[in-house]
Amino acid sequence: MSTAAALPPLPPERRSGMRPVERLCHATGALLVLSGLAHLVVFLVDGGPWDGPVSWRKPFTFGLSFGVTLIALTWVTSYLRVGARLRAVLLAVFAADCVVEVAGITLQAWRRVPSHLNTETPFDTAVAMMLALGGAVLVVVLSAFAAAAFRHRPGGPLGMALALRSGFAILIVALLSGAAMIARGTALSRTGHPQAAYHSTAPLKPLHGVSLHAVLVLPALAWLLSRTSWREATRQRVMYAAVGGYAAAVLGAGVWAAWSW
Structure with missing residues (x-):
């Protein structure tokens, strides 16, 4: 078998519309972006510090960043030579993890307590541990996509x-x-x-x-x-x-x- 034949085929980009997992990721990313923007409005109305462990900045920046990253990753991974099923699973896991991360940060912002490195109460500890575990999941998923990008030359324009x-x-x-x-x-x-x-x-x-x-x-x-x-x-x-x-x-x-x- 030739090397070219052994490579995973490139996804038929835009040939038959978006796959269900892509639509899910785009919709989830858009909701996260909207959540971030909504918290910018909350900051403008409610005020408070912009910096520090307890501020409306965190749900704003994390919602915006995770939403944009999810949408971007859904797009760029369509150029990778990776199996369609594996890509769908990785994207679904990444989308779920983005929601968990933003939800935990947003919850703690409304409770007016730090989201990260907070072990003041058992509940705060559980949230902090959940965010840390979510970070580990992000590392695994993104590293898998990075490995695919270097293992086989991605497609796409020049x-x-x-x-x-x-x-x-x-x-x-x-x-x-x-x-x-x-x-x-x-x-x-x-x-x-x-x-x-x-x-x-x-x-x-x-x-x-x-x-x-x-x-x-x-x-x-x-x-x-x-x-x-x-x-x-x-x-x-x-x-x-x-x-x-x-x-x-x-x-x-x-x-x-x-x-x-």
Whole structure:
């Protein structure tokens, strides 16, 4: 059997409309985005601090970020050479986990207590543990998609393979920085320094935020370039420049985090 024949076929993109799991993920992502925007309105009406462990910022930013990421991941994984059933399962698990994460953070925001690193009561501990477990699930699912991107060359227009592989590689940085925040915060919280635990994660937040969305920004640029009349060589140079620029931004955020930590 030839190598090409052994590869999982590319999904028939847009040929017969979206699959049920894609419609589910898009609808779920849209609801999460709306939830985030609704909490921005709550902040504007209710006020309160923007920073800190207890603020309306958290349900706003997490709802928006998880919603956009879910929609983006549903789109970009259509270019991966991965079995349709496996992709559907991974996307469904990811969608459910996004809902759990945003729901836990939103619940604690309305209770006016911290969502992460909070072990004040058994209920708060259960929520914090649920969010930590959800983070572990996110790592597993996203790592599986990243492995698929590097195992077989993704399809799509010119530059999409570079965009996807670079985006997923940078996404791993986001996962590692998120894990580092949780690990450091948990260690400080368990030694009786809850306020220090919350503040200790601040230097890594820019790195986490910047690297999290590369898997959307770079593929979106590749798609937009495919709609232009530019020569292939020009589009390829633009993609390499974009990847280099994004990597430089991530590196800068990483240097700042290391300096501030």
